[in-house]
Amino acid sequence: MWFGWSGKIRDAAPESDSETSVRLQTIGNIQLATLDLNQQDYDSYYLGYANDVLWPVFHYRLDLANFDVRFAAGYRRVNQLFARKLLPLLRPDDIIWVHDYHLIPLAAELRAMGCGNRIGFFLHVPMPPPLIMAAIPEHEWLMRSLFAYDLAGFQSEADVTHFTHYVESEAGADALPGAQLRAFNRTLRVGAYPIGIDVDEFAALAQDREGVEMFDRMRQEYSRRRLLLGVDRLDYSKGLPQRVHAFRELLANYPENRNSATLIQIASPSREDVGAYDDLRREMDSLCGAINGDFGELDWMPVRYIHRNVARRRLPGLYRASRVALVTPLRDGMNLVAKEFIAAQDPADPGVLVLSRFAGAAEQLKEALLVNPYDTHGTAQVIQRALTMSIEERISRHAALMGRIRQFDVHWWSSSFLRDLSAAERSDDREPVLGHSADRAS
Secondary structure (H helix, E strand, O other): OOOEEEEEEEOOOOOOOOHOOOOEEOOEEEEEEEEEEHHHHHHHHHHHHHHHHHHHHOOOOHHHOOOOHHHHHHHHHHHHHHHHHHHOOOOOOOOEEEOOOOHHHHHHHHHHOOOOEEEEOOOOOOOOOOHOOOOOOOOOHHHHOOOOEEEEOOOOOHHHHHHHHHHHHHHOEEOOOOOOEEEEOOEEEEEEEEOOOOHHHHHHHHHHHHHHHHHHHHHOOOOEEEEEEEEEOOHHHHEEEEEHHHHHHHHOOOOOOOEEEEEEEEEEEOOOHHHHHHHHHHHHHHHHHHHHHOOOOOOEEOOOOOOOOOHHHHHHHHHHHHEEEEOOOOOOOOOHHHHHHHHHOOOOOOOEEEOOOOOOHHOOOHHHHHOOOOOOOHHHHHHHHHOOOOHHHHHHHHHHHHHHHHHHOHHHHHHHHHHHHOOOOOOOOOOOOOOHHHHOOO
């Protein structure tokens, strides 16, 4: 069963909880259980606490966070609603896997209602260092809530270290054998489970009709160019302005790339009702226009900037036609574009992955060319190295990267997490784990 928000917003709040109904439907062998949110809860829970507090703080952007106390109340209220609606659907032997920062306190709310099932949590975004985490007024409540789970999974070892340091310094946690932490009168197992992709499925897409057509079209249209590619959501965590600045420096410092290299930057619309994204869109429009105006020729535009979605079935062909992929976020939990690019390549003539050291994927993908996206001069130098890399080095690096994403694919990710959740020792005490901070947030 998949349980969660339907993505729909009701016009008005229900007069009673019973009016918030769960809709059940079956798609294939999966049962979907969804419920709507009212406008107030959407504003405070999703736009407010999830996107205006947790997202910026977890991506180290305290300057963009809005610590409005009403947001915390809405976040707690919606997680309580989810717990009340999920609990009657559960069977005693069900294993519950909760995903991401929107639902951190869900297990604590379920435990308070008597739920004794095994519950695991996976954080898809980065875990910030303790001092950044402590900037959230409700930080103690949030981290205490994680101890209601039996297993907490993170994308990288760095994330595990940050969480461990937080609970040791802020809560006096004890490290126990078996990757366990003891705090708040409960024991929690923690681990790094870097998410992967279905390598065979994505590689097969490159051979499907739409993938092949995209590859042939790009190779024909850019037969005299070398393509650099960025595929991202339009988000301030992705380092898009820094990437464009680095490309500009590449053209300025290595003039042989003029009339030769073209950057295709896809920036899919994202959270357009959040103010910071309007500013980013205007900045990207200005930066890309300035490069084309300063360096472009009648028959060559340095940057092709696309602010819309590109169909997933066409992406493998676009990846395969590109000499260099630029995956340079300022901070990212994992970034699966890096792995998709590797999977789509021709092993006899692969492209080169330029990867931010601040992406979770950098822990695994050591054979990529790692960069500091804040260092535009250094990034430009690495891009030049990627464009001039020998075929022998490209093949060697790609073979190592391909082996690693095959070994740690999405099937390894899910099976290893669920195996460890099933094996996690249960905490005997069932004391409430919400604490006083939760009361202040309600």
